[in-house]
Amino acid sequence: MRPSVTIVIPFYNCGYVNQALQSALEQTYGPLEIIVVDDGSTTHTGMLQPYLPYIHYLGKANGGTASALNHGIRHASGEYIAWLSSDDIYHRDKINNQVSYMVEHAAYISHTNFNFINQYSQITTHQAAVFPSIPEFYRLFQQGNPVNGCTVMFKKELFTHIGLFDEFLPYTHDLDMWYRVMLAGYPFPFLNEALVNYRWHDEMGTKKHWPAVEQEYHITQARYKDRFSQLLNGFS
Template sequence: MKVSIIIPFYNCPFVDQAIKSALNQTYKNIEVIVVDDGSTQHMEKIEPFKNRIRYIRKANGGTASALNTGIRHATGKYFAWLSSDDMFVTNKIERQLAFMKQVGALVSYTAFTTIDANNKAINQIHSRSMSRSRLIKLLLTGCPINGCTVMADMDLIEKAGMFDESFKYAQDYEMWCRLTLHTSIFYLDELLVLYRVHNSMGSVKHAGGIVNETERVKSKYKKLFFLDLRKKKRK
């Protein structure tokens, strides 16, 4: 089964490392789609890979719009998101796909390692397996899921809808909440992503916007989750 790895790119100096990590996967039935969201810098870092990836350039519209563009052009059965400043461990796709087949998951996420600008490991971040109702309660307090650890069935995304482009910073959090209304999200406790922490990362530059949008997501899904859980109890 083909996996579409989508890399949104906007002026990121680490993009070549992200692309390498995607192309070097042990699981070979993949396509790597780099969506250039109107960059003005570091495009030359993509040039050496253009014969091995699908490169799409578009006007700047934000991460959600770049992800949606990648999804529209994807031909894989599964979706995986890789930020242009992060990296996949070489067996990420292989291990996660095998896990999802084993447990019958339509979407899953994993543990990850934080790294600095020089690729030095900083910390290991683990979650834990939990019931759908427990995850819903956790989602109402914030986002426990790192987007670059997620793999999802494309049919599920088609059913639930694309990333909401009205969210510039919390589009991932909103999506995971939405997917939880359709299915359980499974957790694989393996360190399969290298998540880069640096001064120019989006979560640092746009901290205020993230806080505001996080509150929008909580407000939106508090009632939806309550109604969903009540409906499940009645069955």
């Protein structure tokens, strides 16, 4: 039997959630569970109505993306967990191809390539991620966060080893997780297939809160700087 997968979709006042849900439901892989975590939304909740028979809907008070992800992960039944933001879109074979890749590589975590799309779902950049080598991939963390969270798939067991997302980090919970993964010695392999359409639009949190995002990024990076530098030295 193929391993089961849970897609966790954090949702907060997002007008694109129907497109995200449709892409999750159209996956070619099974067994598949879809969990939508409504993080205290006050708008666009009606978009969920047609999908309720096909998903697990979890409501909660607003606490941010990390808390929504953690809530979904705790309730997930899948052996593997995939994260899909409510404004992004999965390609039909995203789950199928990534599960096959992870089983083949005995991986606890992996990430894939992606395309950028605009507010009209038009692709603006193809194959956005470029990682010439594993050392180069690790070095990119000195400049920013090179991993798109919605391309990532986890083996659920991983969270029992390194913990869940840090809910005190509203913007860099993903970067904090990648640091913990790498410092714990887990390989972070890259499947070079564009299996996600990542939407760049004016209402996204990264754009609306950029000064706060940038400030928190520097704090998170500083927290791991010394230990991560030692890890990088191992590639020299």
